Amino acid sequence: MPQPLGIYAPAIRRMYADGDTIIVFFDASGDATDGVRYDNTYAWFMRLEDGRVGEVSAFYDSLAFNDLWRRVSP
Template identity: 65%
Template sequence: MSNSKLSVATLPRIAFAACVWVFTAVSGVAAADEASNKATVLKAFDAWAAGTGSPYDLLADNVTWTITGNSAASKSYGSRDAFINEVIKPFNARMSVGLKPTIRNMYADGDTVIVFFDAAGTAKDGQPYKNTYAWFLDLDGGRIVKASAFFDSIAFNKLWELPAAGE
């Protein structure tokens, strides 16, 4: 009978130890995923700054990219093609020197990487274009599946009013 009482009294301790072990194991995996996601995004930003790639290379085909606020491009884009064709290509067509990003800070929380950065280039009219951005990027398997972008819509709209190349 005392063995029975001992095992019943010990059960909560064993269950607690098992929960701690599982939490520690899961936390370690989550931390590794966060570090991997952050490294993936950082590598894409480094390629963008070097002119050899961009974070857009990480977009999943079915990405949802939302530009918040009241800019001329503010809405949700339901695919990589929609976002690239409706925003990135027209944006780049208004630039004579493309944007170069400078990261202020980068954070990771689970599958989300937050990038706070400045970007500058030169518009077709010779004027500098500068803006500050905050992107919230949800990754799955190293691909961006959801993004929310925040930036100065006044600076963006001023550029957007310029004719694109070929207009």
């Protein structure tokens, strides 16, 4: 099944760590399969368990994401 995005490149703005929690704040962009650029900003909150990521909560610009999914099917 074709993917809605081609190359999708992240650019980290900031990373934070406190105990077993890591936060990554980043932008990512790429060209969708319809040829329109897709840009979004994310914040991922990750909790480590035994040195591995055990849980993730991710936040992003839902308006940009919804626009992508209206234009391009997965």
